[in-house]
Amino acid sequence: MKSKITPSVAGPLFKRIGQSVRRGSNRAGTSGDPGKYLPKTMLFHFRPRRVPEEAVRFTHTWGLGGMAFVLIMLLFGTGLLLKLVYKPFPDMAYDSILMIQHEIRFGLWVRNVHHWSANILVIILFLHMQRVFFTGGFHHPRQFNWVIGMVLFLLILASNFTGYLLPWDQLAYWAITISTGMLDYVPFLGGWLQAVIRGGTEIGPASLLLFFAVHTAVLPAGICMVGLFHFWRVRKAGGVVVPLVPDEEEAERRRTPVFPDLLLRELVVALVVVAFVLIFSALINAPLDMKANPGLSPNPAKAPWFFIGLQELLLHVHPVFSVLVIPVLLSGGLLLVPYINYASNRGGIWFYSENGRRMGIYAVAAAVLFTAAGILGDAFFFDFTTALPMLPPVVGSGLLPVIIFTGAAAVFLMALKRRFSADSNEAVQSLYIFLMVMYVVLTITCLWFRGTDMALAWPWGK
Ligand code: HEM
Structure with missing residues (x-):
């Protein structure tokens, strides 16, 4: 029998999910009509039914990994909107940013959200890394997930770096010139690496096009793939790290249902992050300097x-x-x-x-x-x-x-x-x-x- 999940049944349905989780049932959607329990079965592919109480306590993880995820979603959404108008050519890039800011309704706000989410993400990731380190979340069986996390961090830094050049203002042009210029000092490979990154000897049209392609296609794809791998490894390791409880019965007693205990907390964190970024972006504009001038270094x-x-x-x-x-x-x-x-x-x-x-x-x-x-x-x-x-x-x-x-x-x-x-x-x-x-x-x-x-x-x- 085919069934529809309408708002009117969603309430009781979730209540029943909560109840069945509380009873500790281990099988999802196996009794009655399977279609009716679709959200439940899907949910428990990503999450276990019950997690240790410690894992749910906000101050254990500070919700930082989840915050990073929310920020990445905001970045993908606003990035897609910006891409509709932005032009990756030196004679048009800066003007297209001005157009986004002044001629497109909510364009300035969308640009601000993209800019601030990207910067806040770097800080949140740095803090997430510290959380993982200081709670010993890198020990067996999570060792390799630490390495995957570092690759993710690198991809996010690369996204910030490639995005930095796109407005093609003085700030962008010279910041990228300075940082790619540091490669001059790397013996043997430095010059070659610099030419690859710049798409030539100087920052110019080829660099802008290359940075745009890497920023809007290569890195987002990489972040999605490596990010999924990261989440899967967290799930496979049994969730976040918690102190060992020697007695299995005691450990079971100290478990709490994922729905609603964990998921509602995650929802609150996500809403607070989104609200913060939206309000912050409405109040403070992303910087934009004069148009890039390769002949005038600040x-x-x-x-x-x-x-x-x-x-x-x-x-x-x-x-x-x-x-x-x-x-x-x-x-x-x-x-x-x-x-x-x-x-x-x-x-x-x-x-x-x-x-x-x-x-x-x-x-x-x-x-x-x-x-x-x-x-x-x-x-x-x-x-x-x-x-x-x-x-x-x-x-x-x-x-x-x-x-x-x-x-x-x-x-x-x-x-x-x-x-x-x-x-x-x-x-x-x-x-x-x-x-x-x-x-x-x-x-x-x-x-x-x-x-x-x-x-x-x-x-x-x-
Ligand atoms: C785009 C970047 C990242 C996202 C979206 C992300 C997301 C998450 C999430 C949601 C969790 C579950 C627990 C929590 O919220 O803290 C987690 C756990 C973990 N993350 Fe990340 N993370 C990212 C980057 C990193 C980085 C940079 C590192 C470290 C170098 C890292 C290492 C780990 C490890 C080892 C765990 C398991 C720790 C534990 O079980 O307590 N992650 N991550």
Whole structure:
């Protein structure tokens, strides 16, 4: 028998789903008319029927993965609308953005939603990654999902980067010129890689077309595929990581139905995110500078904010280290996080232990102090680039400062480990915190404390 699901039956239907879940039934839609239970059967392909109470608690995950999903949906929706009007050619791109903003009804709002969703997504993903790390969500059986997550993060960064150029204003043109220019410093492959990314030697018509195609076709397809894989792996691992309960009966008692307990919470988070982005975008416009002028570089010219930490590093350390060695080592280290031999696999507990929490506070303080001291010391007291002319630059302003800084950080972290008699989980966590905070300090410095000629300046005095 064919059945229709109308609004009038949706209420009782969902009530029945909730009830059957509460009773702990394990089979979906097997009694009575199967068609009537279609939403239920579909739902339970994506979700288990019951999840641990801990997984439902908002402060366990802060809903960050779900927020990322919602933002991606907003981006796809608004991106499709923008694509109807935008023209990816240097003589038309900027004007088509002006047209979207001034001549199309709600065009400005749609552009704002797209712009702010993309930027907020990077922050939300960074926080999601921290949530996963600090609740130990990368241990077995979730190791590979950490790697998939990093690939997703990379795809999202690439989307932001390629989208950055499309308005073809001064901001876009010079930010992309600066960041692709950093590749000049990569030995052997740098020049070739730069030409591939730019679609030629300079940022020009070919770059714009290439960035447009990658931004609107290649990356969205990649994000959909890798994203589905990510969700499937979460489901396969039995949902989000929670503390182990040794007794199976107790674990079963502490489970709660996905509908309504989890799904309603997720719905609330999704609605709050959408409302926030829509209101924020109605109040604050996405930036748009003058039309791109390849002959007039702004001063200072800065990379997009999510890469700006690297630009700050470039001011202090030889390019071979700041653009190649350090980023490659750090990304490799991040990929390997789940595959380190840890003292134990105690996932689901924030910061692993009380010891881990206290060590973390010391690591944050030390990273802020070390990085600020390095930046100020280099600016005002000891400039490695000029102070040691007898050494080749790659040694004098590269290897040497890196060894000094890493040595000082290593001594501090070893003293911390000894002081707290830390195990390997706590030690790795402190190192991770130290490096993450360092990158955040570099980013903030370059974003807000660099003025004309990239000299240090107060944000209000630039
Ligand atoms: C487009 C990007 C991403 C989306 C949409 C996404 C979405 C999600 C969602 C919905 C979950 C379930 C729990 C939660 O809400 O936290 C999750 C879990 C997870 N994510 Fe992501 N994620 C993304 C990127 C990342 C990144 C950058 C990483 C880390 C490098 C990562 C690693 C993980 C891992 C390991 C889990 C399982 C953790 C656990 O079981 O507690 N994800 N993700």
